[in-house]
Amino acid sequence: MKIGFIGLGAIGTPMAHNLVAAGLDVTVWNRTADKCKPLVEAGATQGDSPADCAACDVLITMLADDAALSALVEEHDLIGALGQTTVHVNMATVSIDFAKAMAEQHAAAGKTYIAAPVLGRPDIAKAGKLQIVAAGDADAIETARPAFDVMGAKVWPVGTDAYRANVIKLATNYMLMAAVETMGEAAALTASYDVEPGDFLEIVTSSVFAAPAYQGYAPAMAQRDYDNPEGFKLALGAKDVDLALAAGHANNVALPVGAAVRERLAEGMAAGEGDLDLSALAEGSRRAAHLDD
Template sequence: MRIGFIGLGAMGQHMAHNLIATGFDVTVWNRSSDKLAPLVEAGATRAVQAADAAACDVLITMLADDDALTTVVDAHDLIEAMPENGVHVNMATCSIECARRMAARHENAGRHYVAAPVLGRPDIAKAAKLNIVAAGDHDAIERARPALEAMGQKVWPAGEAAYKANAIKLATNFMLVSAVEAMGEATSLTSAYGIERADFLEIITNSVFGAPAYLGYSGAMANREYDNPEGFKLALGAKDMDLALAASKAENVPLPVGSTVRDRLSEALAAGDGDLDLAALAEGSRRAAHLDDND
């Protein structure tokens, strides 16, 4: 199977490496060409044009957001460059409306669009342990399944409508960001009573909250070390919360917790924390509680 891969950021680099390591014939393209060298050294083919990556059995994109996806697709005529009945698997977190538009455009052109957003951070992607939520034409998903299984530990089917996978992803990230904010607030509460951050976080992550969402961020929160290149950037959490709130508004589903957490994300962005790990949300709670560095 020939696979085209576009979008070699923190997640995409690891995902493409795993495809190469599994033995797939991978053609790579990225807007920033410096990201290509390590993959070419690992055995990938460097695409001269983005359309070269699209002219494969399966095109995988892992771009930052709706705008990045639309810009690359339109600027390089990727849908037209795909083979007849080709499969485009978009593995990024996108809006519901973007998924609907892309699915319709591909169908009108005689191509297949599969939404397959991933659950996991870059370190999980590197270990090929991602959970992948896939929605779209059943046969198209099955054609792409060998590649998906090379990048993740499980593929979760989500139906024929591509946007359903994105709805699941947005709901998941809404819960994740809310959980990290709650953990930060709880840590500030216990800190105000003289309890060491690390002690409290060790207790909760080894008892009632021993789940990946808490375990993955408690270490950074305990040590107040948020500069993690393998982490989930706070700015991306804000983007995903915006998408979740937009999806909720479209269907009149109240998300009062989401609105409150979005305010805290806005405060963190204003404080310059956007490029830090999502665990830096805890600093907003500390600032609001007027805790000093000894608390």
């Protein structure tokens, strides 16, 4: 199987590395060409253009947002470059409207498109333990399954409409933002009564909230060390909450918790914390509680 991989960011890079390490024939392309070098050294082929990736059996795109994939599609005629039997797997977090448009554009061109966003942080991607939520033609999902099995611990097929996978991803990230925000608020509450945040966080993440959503962010929050190049950036969290809120508004689904969390995310970005790990949300709660005065 030949796999094309476009988008070598914090999660895309370890995903691609795992495909190469598994002995699959991988062609990579990235706007910043230097990011391809470690993969080439590991055994991948560097494509001269996105079309080289699109000519493979499976094309995986893992870009930051709607705009990045839209630009790729328009500038490089990516859909036109797909082979007649190529399965385009979009594994990024995108809006529902964009997910629907992508499926429609591929169908109009007679090409195959599925959505398969991933659940997990870069360290989970590196370990090949991502949860993959896949939607689209069942046969196409099976075509991509050898790649999924290398990158993830489990594949969750959720129907034939590609956007269904994307709404599940957005809903999951929406819950994650709320979880990290409430953990930061609770840590600020206990700190105001002279309880060390690390002590509180160790207790709750080892008992009532012994789950990855909490355990993955508690250590950085306890140490107030948010400079993690492999973390989930606070600004990306804001983007995902925006997408979830837009999806809710489109179907008249109220998401009041998300609106509150979005304000905290805006505050964090205004404080210059957008490129820090999502756990930096805790700093907003500390500021509000005047804990560092």
